[in-house]
Amino acid sequence: LLAFFPAMILLLSILPHTPLDTNAVMDALLLFFPGETVSLFELTVSDLLEKSHASILSIGFVLTVIYASSSVNAILTGFNASYLLEKKGSALVYYLISLVLLVILVAMLGLSVLLIGFSGQGLTWLSNNGWLPGELVPWLNVARWTLSLILVYFSVSILYHFGNPERDKWRTITPGATMTTILIVLLSVGFGSFITYLDSYNRLYGSLGTFLLLLVWINANxxxxxxxxxxxxxxxxxxxxxxxxxxSGSKST
Structure with a gap:
């Protein structure tokens, strides 16, 4: 949880060096964060896109690496606890494994963000300029969403594989990864719809209420x-x- 906000600051600090505008970034965030929780980032996005913050970029990178690798390590520890086992080996080795997993997960989830958040605008631009037949756009939109879900699925599978202390061989498709991916999608959609109807809650607590709802969403995932x-x-x-x-039955016979 502590890694989430430094990671967002790091990502948003990189954005001034890209041709993206505030509206494009907010549209991408709307696809990932449920309901009104995305409003928490609006002022920060506008400020970071208009100004380049080199110090924030470096601080955000350091904090993200520290907290995110610790988060991955905590997840692996929790998975070991499911087998009623304690982690064996050097803590440094587990930390290095967590760093490698962090790089892989960030790459896969980052690609998923690009596919969902920004490729849609690219397809629209290509279609409007006559470089892409309009009838192909819906199919390509389905393809990018499908590929994004596959990337999320593989990210979950990677965590489950390295979190299994009794792993013997790589299993890409597992019942748990399938269930988790489906529940994450349903949870995000349902949570977004739920927040939409909480106008009185938002009026009472304002940004603090939105922040609390975001924490609940992260905890639920x-x-x-x-x-x-x-x-x-x-x-x-x-x-x-x-x-x-x-x-035992075959031996007895």
Whole structure:
């Protein structure tokens, strides 16, 4: 959770060096954050896009790396706890693994952000200038959303694989990763619709209420991530028990 806000500051500090404007960035954020929570970033986005903050960029990078790698390490520790195991080995090794996972996850999720947030405007621009047939735009929009979901799915699968202390071989498609991806999508859509109808709540608490709702949304997604891993653990144990019963039955015969 502590890594979220430095990461947002880092990302927004890079934006002044791109040709993007405030409206394009806000449209992209609207696709990822539910309801009115995106309003928390509006003033910050405008300020960072109009001015270049080199010091904020460097501080945001350092804080993001520290907190985000610690967050990944905490997630792996939580996954180990699902197997009732303690992490073995050097803490430095686990920290380095967390850094590698962080780089992979940031790359995949960053590509997903670009696909959802900015490729839509590119397709519209190409279509308006006659460089892309208009009938292809809906299909390409479906393709970019599908590819973005696949990237999210693989990000979850990577976490589940390295968080499994009994991993033997890579399993790209798992029941837990499938359930987690579906629940994350449903949670974001449902949470956004829920916040839309909380006008009285927003009027009472203002930006503080929006901030609290954003924290609830982040916490809910974290719980979904753990729930999906627990589901994988249950399926794995059930399969092992079934195999042991079959082997014991074959030996008795």
């Amino acid at each position: 974290s719980s979904v991530l753990l729930l999906g891993f627990e589901f994988n653990v249950s399926v794995h144990k059930a399969r092992n028990e079934a195999k042991s019963h079959l082997q």
